[in-house]
Amino acid sequence: MIFVALLHAVNLGARRTVPMADLRALLTGLGLEDVRTYIQSGNAVFSAAPETDLRGRLEAALEAHFGFPVPVTLRTAHEWQEAARGCPAHLRDEPVVLAFPRDPPDPARVAALHGRDVTPERWEVVGQTLYQTVPDGVRTLRLSSGVLERTLGVKVTVRNERTVQAIAAMMDT
Incomplete structure (x- = not known):
């Protein structure tokens, strides 16, 4: 595997x-x-x-x-391939990063995340992956990995879409 x-x-x-x-x-x-x-x-x-x-x-x-x-x-x-293909179409008009929780977060904690105003960023959870727009670049994210970890109660690591796609391509070779 x-x-x-x-x-x-x-x-x-x-x-x-x-x-x-x-x-x-x-x-x-x-x-x-x-x-x-x-x-x-x-x-x-x-x-x-x-x-x-x-x-x-x-x-x-x-x-x-x-x-x-x-x-x-x-x-x-x-x-991984599901994550690489799974970005919702409505987020595709801006650069996107993908956050990968180490463990599945509690649904109530995901709901709490919805209560945070992170405008102009937009995000959505699909399966095990959180897709997030980065309109002003990753250095100014309001929904940073630290905020995600504290709110979701699980370790999170973030990768840009280019990295996700490159890793997906590595598995095809």
Whole structure:
């Protein structure tokens, strides 16, 4: 089975550095196959047998190797392709980022998110993915990953649409 692993908050500064060559070596050493990475923001594609706690095993290995906790969001190839194709048409008139919750948020917390005024941004949850417009760029987002995490009560990692599409294309090769 093919998986996508998204590492949260790595390579944003000097303190949480995860070189992609080291990540590939670590994942291969864990018995994962066909390990590939995309850019330096902590994106890996690999093949593995489905297992009960693959995410926990990855997080433990990452912390042991790099010396700091690294939350991981996992998606299957099918889930990833759905996310890559799933952006609602009414959000397509502006640049979009995709937020990937590590765990499914409570529906009541998603409802609470609807109560926040984040104008001019617009967003919608489809399946396991939150699609968000970024009319003024990611540096000024009112609905930042921190706000998402606090409101939804789960870890969230965000990728731009170009990255999502590039990872989807990696699975086709």
